[in-house]
Amino acid sequence: MATTDRAEFPGQMTQTSPRPAARRPATLQDVARTAGVSPSTASNALTGRRRVSPEALDAVNEAVRLLRYRVNGSARSLRTGATATMGLIAPDVTDPFYAEMVQSIERDARDRGWSVILSDSGFDPEREAESLRHMAATTDGVILFSTDPRRAPLSELPADHVPVVACDEPIQAAGVGAVRSDNFGGGRLAAHHLVDAGGTRFAMIGGLGRLATSAERREGFLAGLRDRGVDSDRVLVVGREYGLDGGRAAMRELLDVAPDTDAVFAPTDGQAIGAMFHAQQSGRTIPDDLQLCGFDGIIWASHLSPALTTVEQDRRAMASRAIDLLLGMIAGEPAETVILPVRLLAQGSTRVGPRPA
Incomplete structure (x- = not known):
């Protein structure tokens, strides 16, 4: 999934503002830089998605005050639990197996009050890695049908990345949940x-x-x-x-x-x-x-x-167990591997x- 940087409109500066001279509103990256933490840590401090140290939390809050940073609505909804979104990356949504899996996951997630953002990687490891990076920054967790598990796209993510569940294909990476068949x-x-x-x-x-x-x-x-x-x-x-x-x-x-x-x-x-x-x-x-x-x-x-x-x-059990595992990991439970029987x-x-x- 290709991503583009969103253009920022020039903002009006006031003489009383203690923030650095700039012609745009402060961004999360500005907050992280001022606080001396990573963008993911700043995001976790603002949304409450993951725990951060008291020192980091204080630094982020001080940076928010200095920069007059305004948390956007989607971040606020994540913090309050009003909305929930998971990412789903599949190799080929025209393939009947993946199409049926996508349908089952989307339907099950919707029944639980969650939204799903879908990316078709086209069996392209580079597209898969790009989609994973984007979804790790914009969703609560990701269900991944990997196109090439040997490349370990998770290695490119921050250590405190959102939970990831590998569905159907195993991924050799610590902290990753897995649901697949025997x-x-x-x-x-x-x-x-x-x-x-x-x-x-x-x-x-x-x-x-x-x-x-x-x-x-x-x-x-x-x-x-x-x-x-x-x-x-x-x-x-x-x-x-x-x-x-x-x-x-x-x-x-x-x-x-x-x-x-x-x-x-x-x-x-x-x-x-x-x-x-x-x-x-x-x-x-x-x-x-x-x-x-x-x-x-x-x-x-x-x-x-x-x-x-x-x-x-x-397929229905695989979809359901993948969502169960992802939601549990989002809530702080450890990752696990589930092997489902076949017939x-x-x-x-x-x-x-x-x-x-």
């Missing part, structure tokens, strides 16, 4: 199902993607194959791009190098759907020639022909009939 266990479920459904030559598409969830689901899938006596070293893993196009490209590569593959797992439903389209266009019949299992449980999965077998995440939804893209398991 990705390893879900990959293992997919493997067991494909073996039990009669698969003999296995592959995974999209398993080389940069997100941690892809790696966790890949490792779970390979472990599940080993559980059933399949040599995981012989399993082909191709493709790293996400979405429908990523799935199409990975399936094209797979059928070129291993046309006899008859059971495929994809770490997201979007990739699985793209793979299904390409396989069907290439003359493969699903599930007779090729069985296919995705991961997410998006609404689209049940409206395909055949319906997609998938490992279903509990296999067997449908028409595998040879086991449609029934939840």
Whole structure:
């Protein structure tokens, strides 16, 4: 989310004003500079959002008096609790999984009296970091679907930044809450199902993607194959791009190098759907020639022909727990990690009939 500096209109100076000569109203940065503290500490002292030392509080109050700084309405509402806003950063709001998560989070937050500011990072780590910096300064807390957790955008924030909850993707950073699904266990479920459904030559598409969830689901899938006596070293893993196009490209590569593959797992439903389209266009019949299992449980999965077998995440529970955790952290509770169970939804893209398991 791009941010721009707001232009300040010239202010009229009076002879009796003890504040430094300036042609604009005092800003929070002026208060912080005069008090000898960081802008975030000055903000916390004025809003009461986080505790500051008595010395810092006195210095900020004295700077406010000297500069005749006026706290704006939004800061005052934060201090009194009259309004509450959380930030939400997602990689792609057109992707069905993220779209459903955004809808669930916004609806749940609204029911609790909170507003949500949304930013679409476009799978761009720089945009994600920029949005996070902006939201850390303008909201009470942030729910983050990270595009590249290895970059740790939180390292660019002040040490006393607002609470952050990593949703779906883990972030290796102290003090960050996390809510995600049992990705390893879900990959293992997919493997067991494909073996039990009669698969003999296995592959995974999209398993080389940069997100941690892809790696966790890949490792779970390979472990599940080993559980059933399949040599995981012989399993082909191709493709790293996400979405429908990523799935199409990975399936094209797979059928070129291993046309006899008859059971495929994809770490997201979007990739699985793209793979299904390409396989069907290439003359493969699903599930007779090729069985296919995705991961997410998006609404689209049940409206395909055949319906997609998938490992279903509990999206509503993930949204609710993320908000629970964020609000608790805003209230001063410690961060924690929540792992949610998943379930296999067997449908028409595998040879086991449609029934939840």
